[in-house]
Amino acid sequence: MRIQAPRGTDDLLPSQSHRWIHLENEFRALTSLYGYREVRTPTFEEIELFIRTSGETSDIVSKEMYDFYDKGERHVCLKPEGTAGVARAVVEHSLCPQGQVARLSYITPIFRYGRPQKGRLREAHQVGLELMGSASPTADAEVIEITAKFYERIGIQDVEVQLNSIGRAECRARYREVVLNHFAPYLADCAEEERAKAEKNPLRLLDSKDPKAAELAKTVPPILNYLEDESKANFETLQQLLNEAKVPYKVMPDIVRGLDYYTDTVFEVLSTKLGAQSSLCGGGRYDNLVKELGGPATPSVGVAMGIERAMIVLEESGIEWPAPRPAVFVVQATEDAAQACRAITRDLRAAGLETQIDLDGKKMGNQMKQADRAGAKFVAMIGTDELAADAVLLRNLESGDQVSVPRANLVKEVQGRL
RNA sequence: GCGGAUAUAGCUCAGGGGUUAGAGCGCCUCACUGUGGCUGAGGAGGUCGUGGGUUCGAGACCCAUUAUCCGCCCCA
Secondary structure, eight states, X not given: OOOOOOTTOOOOOHHHHHHHHHHHHHHXXXXXXXXXXXXXXXXXXXXXXXXXHHOTTSHHHHHOOEEEEOTTOOEEEEOSSSHHHHHHHHHHTTOSOTTOOEEEEEEEXXXXXXXXXXXXXXXXXXXXXXXXXXXXXXXXXXXXXHHHHHHXXXXXXXXXXXXXXXXXXXXXXXXXXXXXXXXXXXXXXXXXXXXXXXXXXXXXXXXXXXXXXXXHHHHSOOGGGGOOHHHHHHHHHHHHHHHHTTOOOEEOTTOOOSOTTOOSEEEEEEETTSTTOOEEEXXXXXXXXXXXXXXXXXXXXXXXXXXXXXXXXXXXXXOOOOOOOOSEEEEESSGGGHHHHHHHHHHHXXXXXXXXXXXXXXXXXXXXXXXXXXXXSEEEEEOHHHHHHTEEEEEETTTOOEEEEEGGGHHHHHHHHO
């Protein structure tokens, strides 16, 4: 059988890669306005890193790790998410000394071993931010504002920012009992699998798709009622800050995140154009993570946005970004013009103009076709006449107009017409 | 990891037990006699996902396997 790309992976081809580059450039341009600097951490890490941070019982760790033993018997893992590696690097290089703030961004592949479908691959890609060293809700607001601005900037419309606070560990422990009690009638006679799930993370009951559970979920008191004073105050401040920044959001008491490290603020951005995988990004506050990795107490907040999912929404929305195209295709009308053509090609490129030229001595008509197919804006042609006159015939492929210009002026003539 | 659907040319798809497997688009060549897009004429390209089986005969039927898509779990 012919070798094909591994299950759940995708080749990014030239017809698409310019869109990714565009999205990444928009991300970099936006985040650098806020002072974020890019970090690149390894593609694989010791598996322990993710077990410690995401939590042993999280789905990511318990069933989706792309892990293996290397030749040195080290148990390693392709990173399933971006935050843990960045936090590890921050601790390792003391990037966020006490009392300071670090603003970091990343663009990375992530790996999760699950059953693939559209918008959920085994190798996916994310752009993300980590704002470390501040416990203030202004930090949460900054990250959420950038996230909203990012989608706005790339032209994604129908999005909804969903916001919640899940409090601190003690609050969640108390709320856990509330939920278990509330759902007791349901848990008494539901499937074993459901019960095990509820045991692991009772908050999952809140967004269950089981009709009976969903019914009970309507009447469960929200976790917001159980927040400690500080959490509650911060959540209120955050909402004021978002109002102030004119970032629309919706408080959703049932959003819970799958990773153990979140504290207080959690949020997601959803799109109506995504189907079952409706989540465009996820983020939240993680005040204990850096400390757990052996660093100083470093309250932090971050977000990770899925590139593939953004691309799906962009496509569904009919948003097209222009593909790169050559400014000039140089056509050799006769064989004796080949050297002159190579020379003007060099001149054009030296002037920063994307220029292509035929390699195989094809006929002129074929060269014109190549120019057309490549999407060139101009053809610069040299044949016997031009050679004699030291000129170049410059043809606009869109209008069909053409003029003969002195060879020495070619670059200027092209630049003047672009 | 569980359930379901699908797999035929580069792309989108037709063909449903019987001779050399088709279409549209794309690709190549030629003509239009220094010019692409339009037109016309030719042409290349498929072990019908892979491996077994049933049959006189399989692209069609059966089994397995791999991949994709949809739903669940979960999430980006």
